Amino acid sequence: MAHKYVYLFTEGNKEMRNLLGGKGANLAEMTNIGMPVPQGFTITTEACTQYYEDGRQINDDIMAEIYEYIAKMEEIVGKKFGDVKNPLLVSVRSGSRASMPGMMDTILNLGLNDESVEGLAALTGNPRFAYDSYRRFVQMFSDVVMEMSKTGFEKIIDAVKEEKGVKQDIDLDADDMKNLVVKFKALYKEKMGKDFPSDPKEQLIDAVKAVFRSWDNPRANTYRRMNEIPYDWGTAVNVQSMAFGNSGDSSGTGVAFTRDPGTGEKKLFGEYLINAQGEDVVAGIRTPSPISKLHEEMPEVYDQFVDIATRLENHYKDMQDMEFTIENRKLYMLQTRNGKRTAAAALKIAVDLVDEGMIDEKTAVMRVEPKQLDSLLHPQFDPAALKAAEVIGKGLAASPGAACGQVVFTAEDAQQAVESGSMKKVVLVRLETSPEDIEGMAVAQGILTVRGGMTSHAAVVARGMGTCCVSGCGEIVVDYDKKEFTLAGKTYKEGDWISIDGSTGNIYGAAIDTTAATIGGDFSRFMAWADGYRQLQVFTNADNPHDAQQGSDFGAEGIGLCRTEHMFFEATRIKAMREMIVASTTEDRKMALAKILPYQQGDFEGMFTVMGERPVTIRFLDPPLHEFLPTKEEDIKEIAGELGITVARLHEVIDSLHEFNPMMGHRGCRLAVSYPEIAEMQTTAVINAALAVRKATGKNIVPNIMIPLVGEVKELKYVKDVVVATADKLIADANSDMKYEVGTMIEIPRAALTADEIAKEAEFFSFGTNDLTQMTFGFSRDDAGKFLSYYYENKIYESDPFAHLDQKGVGKLVKMAAELGRQTRPDIHLGICGEHGGDPTSIEFCHDTGLNYVSCSPFRVPIARLAAAQAAIKNPRK
C-alpha cells in the first residue's frame, strides 16, 4: 500500500499527535469518544515534510489522496463542494505537534463561490449572512493564502460605507455584501493577475499549500528557535466542515478553559459571542460574555458544554482549553487541548489534580514547565497598576522580574543614593556595565542598558544576582554629563521614576507597584515531589556569602562554582589586585597578594559558614589580568597616581598585557603557571577559611579547589603541586586532619580529549560549557552576534548553542570526557557549571550522560531541580 498521508477524524486518536498534529489528534479523539465534532480529515505532518522535500510542491500521490478524502468527507457530512443546494463549506487550520502561534491563521467558509453562496443563502434563508460569509472568505483567502495586503479590501469597505452613508458593517445589507464580493474579486484579479479561484478544490489545495508554507515563515522560525521545536517536525492541516456560529441569534462561538489559566482555580473560565464566527472573538470589536452567562441564554447548551468540559478534563486528566460553536442551539466542539497557563496556575493545577486523585505525583511533576518557575521567584508588577502604564520602550528581557525605582547613571551614584537614603529604590541606567559597577548593580532594583545582548556583562551579572535587567535598548540616548536620558521623545533625569520588566523587556516611564515573589505551600510540596525523583544533584554558582545564602534558600546542595575574581572587583580590593599586576618582581607581587589574602579568606569563611558540610567549589583566578586595568586615558592617569607609578609605566603594563584574542590568551591556570604565588595565596585563603569555620562550627568542612582552563595534565599537576604543598603545610601547622579536594574545569577541547590523563590528577571535573562551546564551535560569544543572525535565518543553527548545550558537538566532548575520566577514576565527581546548568534541555542531557551534578545561578536552582526530576522520570538511571 502506498504511504497514507490523509486521515479522517474517525481514523485517528490522541496518541497520533506526531502524525496528525495536536489539533488533528484531539479532533479525532473527541470524535472517538462521541463528542459533537463537525467531521473532516487531517493531512499529516509527513505530507508537509514531503512537500518541502519535493521542492515546495504537493506531489501527485498526495494530491490524489486529498481528492479521495474530499469525496469521503462529502459522503460523511452529506454535502458537496460547490453544490448549489447543499454546499460543503470547510475551515482549514494548521496544527503541528506543539502548539505554535506564528503559523497560518485559520481560513473559514472555504468552498464558497458564485453558485454555492446561493445554496448557503437558500439553506439558511439568510442571503446577507451568505454573502457576508462569501466576502469574508474572499478577503481572508486573499490575505492569508495569497498574502495580499489587507488595506485594499478595507478601503473598498470604507468606500462602500461612505457611499451608503453608514458607519458600521452591520448596516450593510445583502446587496452591499454582494457588491463587496464583486469589488473584492476585481481587486484580486488586478493584484494577482488571475481570477479568484471558483473551484472549491482549487481553493482547498491553495489553502493547504499556504499552511505548509507558513511552517517556514520568519515568525514561525523565530518561535521555533525560542521554543526548541525542530524544523523537521512539519505541520498537519485540518479540513473540517463548517458550523456556523454566525447564522443568527441562536448561534454563537466561544472559548473556554476547564480551570482558570491565570490562577488555576477550579471553575469553568471562558467567554463567547452570540451570532459570530471565531475571528470575531479574536478581533475584539464586540465584547464577549463570560461563559457563565450562557447558562441564562441557552441553559441546555450550557449544561451540555459543562458536561463535555468535565468529560474532556477527566479524559485528558489535565486542564482543557476548548473552542466551540453553537449553530441553531446545536453545540459543536472545534478543538480541545491542554491549556496554556501561568506558572502559579500550573503549580496549583498540578497539586490540585493530585489531591483530586486524578493524577499521581510523578505525573504532576511532569506537568510544570521548569522555565515557568522563574516568574514565581521574582517580584512582578501589580497587574492592575500595569494596565494603566504606558510602555515607552523595549529592550531585551535579560534578567526576569519587575523593578521600579529612581533613575541613576553611575554605579557610584546608585550606591551613594541608597546608602545615604536619598533614594530608596534606584534603577541603574548605563550604556553598558563593567565589572567595576558590581556594587552599584547590587543595590539597584533593576538595570537598564543601551548596549549589550542577553549575554552582556549586565545581563549575566543581573541573572546571577536575581536582579531585574533590560539590556540593549538602542533607542535610549544617554547624556552622562547632564545625567539624563531620552526615550520616545521624552527626557528622564536623575531621580525620575521608571519601571522595567525583565521578563518582557518593557520599559515604563513611571513608577508601577510591584508584588513580591510568593513561594507558597504548593511550591514547596511540588518541589519536594520533584526532589523525590531527581537523580542529579543541584548546586549553585555563588561568588559571595549572599549568593550562597540565596542559592541555599532555593535548595542548592552545594556550590559548584565560586568565581574568585568577582571578589577582586570591589573598590577596596581592586587596588591591591592592580598592585599585584604592575609588580615587576615576585617579591612585590607577593606583597600585593598578601593584601588581597584577608579579603578572600573573609569571603570564603562567609561561604563555608552558609554551606556547612555541603561542598563549596572554589575556582582559582580565571580572567586575563588586563581586565583589572583601566582602558580610558583619564582612568589610567588616576590609577597610576593611586598605585604610585608613572603613567608611562602603567601604559607599559597595559600594552604588555594586550592580547589579540584574549579569550584564548594568558588566563585561567596559565596565570598560576606563570605566577605560582597567586595560587599559593588563594590556597592559603581557602584552607585558612575552612580551618577557621571548622573550628568555629565544629562542622566537617571539605573545600574543593578548582583549577580553570586546563588543557594538559602536566599543567594541572604543576598548579596542583603548588596547592597541595601550601595546603598540607597549613593543615599540618593547624594540627588538623581536614580533607580537601583538587579538581579542574573541563572547558578546553584538549582537556576533554585527554580526560583519562587529567583524571589522574583531578578529583572532580566541572564542565565549563560556556568556554567549551566557544572553543568547540570556534566562535567567540562576544563576536558571534554579528553573524549568527544569518545562521538562524538560513536554519543552519536552530537554537543558540550558548543557551542550549549543543549535544552533537560539545555534548560529544562532554560524554567522551566523562567516560575517559571514569576509566581512570571510577568515583570521579562530574558536573557542569555555567549557564547551561540552568537550562532544562541541557540538564536533561547531563542526566542522560550520567553526570553527578549541575550548578547554576541561585535563581535557576528550582528550575534545575525540576528539570532534573523530569529528566529522571523520562529516563531513570539504575
Place this chain on the structure above:
Amino acid sequence: MAHKYVYLFTEGNKEMRNLLGGKGANLAEMTNIGMPVPQGFTITTEACTQYYEDGRQINDDIMAEIYEYIAKMEEIVGKKFGDVKNPLLVSVRSGSRASMPGMMDTILNLGLNDESVEGLAALTGNPRFAYDSYRRFVQMFSDVVMEMSKTGFEKIIDAVKEEKGVKQDIDLDADDMKNLVVKFKALYKEKMGKDFPSDPKEQLIDAVKAVFRSWDNPRANTYRRMNEIPYDWGTAVNVQSMAFGNSGDSSGTGVAFTRDPGTGEKKLFGEYLINAQGEDVVAGIRTPSPISKLHEEMPEVYDQFVDIATRLENHYKDMQDMEFTIENRKLYMLQTRNGKRTAAAALKIAVDLVDEGMIDEKTAVMRVEPKQLDSLLHPQFDPAALKAAEVIGKGLAASPGAACGQVVFTAEDAQQAVESGSMKKVVLVRLETSPEDIEGMAVAQGILTVRGGMTSHAAVVARGMGTCCVSGCGEIVVDYDKKEFTLAGKTYKEGDWISIDGSTGNIYGAAIDTTAATIGGDFSRFMAWADGYRQLQVFTNADNPHDAQQGSDFGAEGIGLCRTEHMFFEATRIKAMREMIVASTTEDRKMALAKILPYQQGDFEGMFTVMGERPVTIRFLDPPLHEFLPTKEEDIKEIAGELGITVARLHEVIDSLHEFNPMMGHRGCRLAVSYPEIAEMQTTAVINAALAVRKATGKNIVPNIMIPLVGEVKELKYVKDVVVATADKLIADANSDMKYEVGTMIEIPRAALTADEIAKEAEFFSFGTNDLTQMTFGFSRDDAGKFLSYYYENKIYESDPFAHLDQKGVGKLVKMAAELGRQTRPDIHLGICGEHGGDPTSIEFCHDTGLNYVSCSPFRVPIARLAAAQAAIKNPRK
C-alpha cells in the same frame, strides 16, 4: 634478581642504545668486535630516570651496584682506585640515546688524590705530567661537577706564572703544578666549605650525580625541545679507565671521520695532537695536525687506525665519527658513532654507500634527516667570505637561506629600487611586516624584522616564498623618518649593504657573497628512491602561479591550499576589496566583487596552467574583513578619499568590524553565509578559469573548491549550494562536462567531532591544523608566546604544538575525523595543509593515520617527500 642498572662494556652491544646511551652501546660494541677500548662500565639511563623519581638521589641499591662494578673494573684493568702504586684513573662521560650537546662535559683523570698522584708519577716516571693531570682534575671537577666559577682557578694560574715570570703553562714545572694543586684545593675549600674529596669513590659518585643533573639543565632542555627528544629518556654515564694521550711525545689524542662530514667525500678526515688530552683539542690553544700527518709520525699506529676506521664503517655501514687516544704508541678507541654531517654530505654518503654495495636504497632513504634538505634548496653564504664577516646582531632564524643586499625600509621602496634598477638586491628592514608589504617582500633578497617571532607575518610569508628572513631582532632601533637603523652601536642607512642568514639568525654589517642552491644529480636520484617508498601524496601550498611553479619544480603532486585572500592584498586589487567591504547594499557589494573577479580568474588560470591535471585546491575567502582595512588614522583618511566615502563612514565600517577575538569571529565560511555573493564570485572565477585552461590546453582540469572554517554540515551545505548552483550553470552554459569537487577544511573541533555528517557534503577534508591546534588547546598563536615560555621551563609542554602536531589532543581529533569521514564516504580524500604539513614528525603521524596527502610550502616539498618515505618505510601501509 634485582633490576640491573650497571653494565660492563663486555656485557653490552650496539642494540642496547636505549639503555646504555649511544656512547655506552658503541663502547660495548667495539669491545665485542675486538677493538682496543679502555675498559669500564656504563650506568644505565634507567638509573638516571630512577634518580629523578627518587627526588634527585641515587638510591642505595644503585649505589651498591656501582661499587660492585668498580670492584669488577679494578679486577679487569688490574688497577685500584686510590692505589699508591697502580692507581685506577677514569673518565666519566654522559651519553644519552641521542647525541646531545648541552649536557655535562667530560671529567678526566678522576681517581687522583695526594696518594695516587704519586703512583701515577712513579708509573710514568713523569711527576710533572702526574701533577699537571691532578691540577687539571681538581679544576675540571670543581667546574663541571661542583659548578664553581672557572675564573678563580685561572687567576691562580696567572699569579703563579707571573710570580715565576713565565707566560705559558708549558713553562711550569712539576713543583709549580704541585703548588697549583694546593692552591686549587684551598680555593675549593673556601668556596664549597669542605675539603676537596680525596676518596676516588666519592669523586665518582659526585661525578655520576652531576651527569644525571646535567640532563635537566636549561641548555639540555632547550636542545631537547628543539630536537624533539623526550625528557623521560634520561642519560647514561660511562666510566672508563683512562688512557693518557698526554704522557709524552709518543702519545696523543684525536678525532676523525671515515668520510668528509662537509662534502661526503670518501677519505679519512680528522686531526690529532701529540702529547695532549681530549680537552686540549677542543680548547684550541695548539693547532692540531691533520690525520694524514700521523702516517708520517707513527706509521704503525696510523695503519692500525685506518684499519679500525674501515672496519667500524663496514660494521656500522655508515660514516663514523671516532675519538682515539695514543698512549706510548698504543692506540685506544674512546668513542665511535655515526657522524654528524652537512646535508650535502648526507646525500652523497647515502648515495655512495648504495653504489659501494654497503646499504640498499631503503636504508639510504632512512639516512638523511628530512629537515636537512632545507639548506640544499636555498642560497648559502660562501664559506670563505663568511669567515671574514663580523656578526653585528642576531635574530630568530625565521626562514632559511642567505641574503645579501642594500637596506630599504619600506615595501614600496624595495619595489621601486628593484624596478627602477637603482638597487639590484635589497634587504627589507621593518619593525614588522603586514599583508600590504607582500609585493615588496617578494622582490627582496631577505627580510629583517625588529619584532615578531617564528610565526609572525614576516616569518610565515617569507617561508612561503622561500625568501630568507631573520625576525625579532629587538636590538635594532629603526628610524623610519631618517631611513636608518642602528645596531651594535653602528648606524646603517638606506642603500648600505648588509647580509642576513635565515638559517642561523645572524646579521652581518657588510655584503657577503652567496652561492646558489645546488640540487645536483645525487639529489634527484635520492629523491626518486624516496618517492618509491612514499605512500602519502605531497602537495604544495601556493597562492599564485609563481609559487605553484616553485612547488611543482620541487615535486609537488598538486596544490593543497591556495589562499585566495593573498591575491587581494596587492595594491591594485585591495581597492576593489575595500569597496566590497564598505558596500552597504548587496548590489554595491556585487559591483565591487565584479572588479575583483578578473584578477582572481587570471591567477587561477595561471595556476591551472602550471599544474595541468594535478589537483588544485582553492580555499575561499578566510580572514575577517577588517584585515583589509587600514588601522592608522592617516591611512584611514587617505583610503576614505580613494573609496569616495567620508572618513566618518570608514570609521563606522571599521568599528562595526571590530572584534574581541577575531580568530573566533566573522571569518571563513561565515563570510559566505553572510554574503553569498562572495562565494558566487569566487566560484565564477575558479570555474571560468578552469574552463578557459581546458579549452586552451585540452587538459582535463578538475578544480577543487575548499570551504574554510566549517563547524556544522548545514553551514557547509548552505555555501556548497551557492557554489554548485553557480558552477553548474557556468559549466552548462559552456556546454562542458567538466567535473569539480567541493570539500572543506577541518579546523574547528566541532567539524572533527561531527565529521560523519560533514562528509555527507564534503568530497574531501583538508585538516587545517594551525587553527585546529589553537582551538583544541584554547590558545591563540599570537598570544601564547607570553606564557608558553613558562610552560617550557616547567616541562609542561616539551615542544611547540604549532611546530609539531600534538598527537594526543589535536591528533585524536584528526584520527576521529578521518574515521568518521570514511564511515560516511569511504573514498573521501583526506589531507593536511598548514605548517605541520612540512614537519617530519607530523608527516609521520599523517602517514600512520592513513591520510592521503600532506600539503606544505613549496620549499618544504622535498622535506615532506622524504619524511613521508621514511614514515612508509618504518610503518608500511597495506
